[in-house]
Amino acid sequence: MKRHLLSTADLSADDATLILDTAAELARIADRPIKKLPTLRGRTVVNLFYEDSTRTRISFETAAKRLSADVINFSAKGSSVSKGESLKDTALTLEAMGADAVVVRHWASGGAYRLAHAGWIRSAVVNAGDGTHEHPTQALLDAYTLRSRLGSLEGRRIGIVGDVLHSRVARSNVRLLSTLGAEVTLVAPPTLMPFAVEGWPCSSSYDLDPVLPKLDAVMMLRVQRERMDQAFFPTEREYSRRYGLHAQRMAALPEHAVVMHPGPMNRGLEISAEVADSTRSTITEQVANGVSVRMAVLYLLLGGSEPAIGTENEGGAK
Amino acid sequence: MSELASEKPSPAADAYTERQRGGGSGNWTIRGARILGGEARDLFIRDGVFVAEEVRGAQVVDADGLIALPGLVDLHTHLREPGREDAETVATGSRAAAAGGYTAVHAMANTDPVADTAGVVEQVWRLGREAGYCDVQPVGAVTVGIAGERLAELGAMADSAARVRVFSDDGHCVSDAALMRRALEYVKAFGGVVAQHAQEPRLTEGAQMNEGEVSSALGLRGWPAVAEEAVIARDVLLAAHTGSRLHVCHLSTAGSVELVRWAKSKGYPVTAEVTPHHLLLTDDLVRGYDPVYKVNPPLRTQADVEAVRAGLADGTIDVVATDHAPHPVEAKDCEWAVAAMGMLGLETALSVVQHTMVETGLLDWAGVADRMSVRAAAIGSLDGHGRPLEPGEPANLVLLDPAASRTIEPAELHSRSRNTPFAGLKLPGAVRATFLRGTATVLEGKVIDR
Structure with missing residues (x-):
């Protein structure tokens, strides 16, 4: 039985499908007058956030509370973390408090992996985003959203556009969507395309326009404005012209294709307001689905012996 | 701590150290070391220098099967x-x-x-x-x-x-x-x-x-x-x-x-x-x-x-x-x-x-x-190091056992730190003795306290 969710690379197609199916079942309670299940009563879920992310934290908090878990929010601001306590000492504290699961957002790539594997704690670890590495529950909720809009993901063509180099969302999605049978194409300026991307289970392009007509979905990544200072592209306007999704470009998409964005958006930079607010956009749907998917993850990690999310991955080659 | 325990020299080494401190560099006979991995022969050390003849009363190191290299x-x-x-x-x-x-x-x-x-x-x-x-x-x-x-x-x-x-x-x-x-x-x-x-x-x-x-x-x-x-x-x-x-x-x-x-x-x-x-x-x-x-x-x-x-x-x-x-x-x-x-x-x-x-x-x-x-x-322009193991040269050398093998244990290292990337790896060879100008710093695989 797998104890942690650290990377979508650890998930088999069956694991991922189980999470998505479970999320679909759990989604039904969102329509009930009392949106709560007793499943995780008496269990403690800690949200350990080293980076500001109100959206992700609230999503996990809602998910845990709907399953009746006790939730402790532990953020870098307003706790000893900001006074320079090490991750290890924070982990030992959480262990002593009896955390059953730690949902961790960390600015360092591998933060969640270290927490899970350094021998500091015994609780389950859920990666809620680590540096520029992975954000597996975001990819799961994206897959969930795609599945509900497009049916199966098998053979579907998904474009991921923008700052792929620094995107944990892109890394998690490439791994998960390809596992689920989708064909992923990354689109980015060469400066924001990861090194050795040829080895990834996807194709890549520097040019957005020829890719769009073939897509079933296009996922626009947030452009972080601080990249500008590092000369990854000359100006915001030039980026927007070459890689932004505006109404005219959206028209090149097939009729059924959807537009996704993990949020928060830079309207007018990577996505125009018109596109973001169109009926093709799944952006608010993604947020709602996030709660169901995170409920499923917590349920499967903490809910006992039945359906595991895969098998324990051997970490760290010797 | 445990590190200190492992550093404790054997009684023989203690005695040796005493003599060292009393009488300057020691005299040694190293029996049957394979010089640079070649033919086995004896090495003689007097007052920190290699000499051609065995010195009477010199301490003897049995180097059978060991390779002698100039001190690293x-x-x-x-x-x-x-x-x-x-x-x-x-x-x-x-x-x-x-x-x-x-x-x-x-x-x-x-x-x-x-x-x-x-x-x-x-x-x-x-x-x-x-x-x-x-x-x-x-x-x-x-x-x-x-x-x-x-x-x-x-x-x-x-x-x-x-x-x-x-x-x-x-x-x-x-x-x-x-x-x-x-x-x-x-x-x-x-x-x-x-x-x-x-x-x-x-x-x-x-x-x-x-x-x-x-x-x-x-x-x-x-x-x-x-x-x-x-x-x-x-x-x-x-x-x-x-x-x-x-x-x-x-x-x-x-x-x-x-x-x-x-x-x-x-x-x-x-x-x-x-x-x-x-x-x-x-x-x-x-x-x-x-x-x-x-x-x-x-x-x-x-x-x-x-x-x-x-x-x-x-x-x-x-x-x-x-x-x-x-x-x-x-x-x-x-x-x-x-x-x-x-x-x-x-x-x-x-x-x-x-x-x-x-x-x-x-x-x-x-x-x-x-x-x-x-x-x-x-x-490094270091005189007296990297010299041939020949008479007249300073007796800087290492004796190693190429047939030995060991699993690297961070806790057994002499460094104050433990950050070895080789922990748990099984590696060949072991240093049996090191001599610095005729003074043994390592004997029988143990560092000699000074």
Whole structure:
């Protein structure tokens, strides 16, 4: 039985499908007058956030509370973390408090992996985003959203556009969507395309326009404005012209294709307001689905012996 | 602690030490050692010097099956003193060196305060003499505070009691081309050499590991090979232009090997070193985010490992240097991004070289002596080290058992730190004895307390 969710690379197609199916079942309670299940009563879920992310934290908090878990929010601001306590000492504290699961957002790539594997704690670890590495529950909720809009993901063509180099969302999605049978194409300026991307289970392009007509979905990544200072592209306007999704470009998409964005958006930079607010956009749907998917993850990690999310991955080659 | 218990000498060693202190250097007969891995013969030592005839009453070491090499010389050691005595001291680091078969180490300048004045280098040198486990030869900083802005008083360090000949800002690259040119020119006055940590700073801002397939997958910022190679290319041309000696520290990429090979083919005065870890480990190990594998320059790919081995075998790379870099536990027991860079090396170097170079047929034991002692002593202008094991020469030697094998246990190391990347690995060979000018620093595999 797998104890942690650290990377979508650890998930088999069956694991991922189980999470998505479970999320679909759990989604039904969102329509009930009392949106709560007793499943995780008496269990403690800690949200350990080293980076500001109100959206992700609230999503996990809602998910845990709907399953009746006790939730402790532990953020870098307003706790000893900001006074320079090490991750290890924070982990030992959480262990002593009896955390059953730690949902961790960390600015360092591998933060969640270290927490899970350094021998500091015994609780389950859920990666809620680590540096520029992975954000597996975001990819799961994206897959969930795609599945509900497009049916199966098998053979579907998904474009991921923008700052792929620094995107944990892109890394998690490439791994998960390809596992689920989708064909992923990354689109980015060469400066924001990861090194050795040829080895990834996807194709890549520097040019957005020829890719769009073939897509079933296009996922626009947030452009972080601080990249500008590092000369990854000359100006915001030039980026927007070459890689932004505006109404005219959206028209090149097939009729059924959807537009996704993990949020928060830079309207007018990577996505125009018109596109973001169109009926093709799944952006608010993604947020709602996030709660169901995170409920499923917590349920499967903490809910006992039945359906595991895969098998324990051997970490760290010797 | 347990470390102290393991350091306790045997009664025999105690007795020996007493005699040593009473009567100067000892007299030894070493029976049946295979000199440089060749024919077995006896070695005789009198008053710290090899002699042709056995000395009456000399202590006898049975070296049957053991190989005798000149005492190893490390061109690149971080002893951390002054400033970071929690990680290592001159005493603990030189004990580790003796345990690894070394009779001389070059102590890097990036201490706190930096070894950029005659005062600091003399302090390190004196601490080494007081410890007495090996010769501690300080390296002087090229620039004041290794800040890369203006030359340190290189001449004063050269003229000091420490007699500094190797200058390096190791840890930092002398990236300013004009300053590098001046440093190369200036050290000619006293036969110095500039040992460059080749790392183009702008190309490696925030770099966490080798830029490659693995860094992309892990989302860790890459340290591209070109950042090393670009500086080496510039520096070998500066060495040619100034006619001064350049030494390339811890070269790590296939491209760097090519550049040094080319520079040597032109006859440029260039030498280079490779670390044991770059001879064995690859960036694949980073996949578990364990900072024990975090080092600068970073672990590279298998193709780079093959290239540096080939370069060491054909002499393009002159020496194996450890880049022994001790760090306290908390500097590694953390997230990758905040962890310190560096690995222990002194106590495992010879085993790693046996494993990667001897057992693969790339080097014989004479070659090991050349790359780990003779050439290192020549580059460092160290008299009395890297000499033949012949009458009249100072008795600096290591006896190793090539048939032994051991699993590396961090807790058993003599270093004050535990950050070895080889923990749990089974490696061949074991140092049985080390002699520094006829004084045993290691006997029967145990460091002798001094």
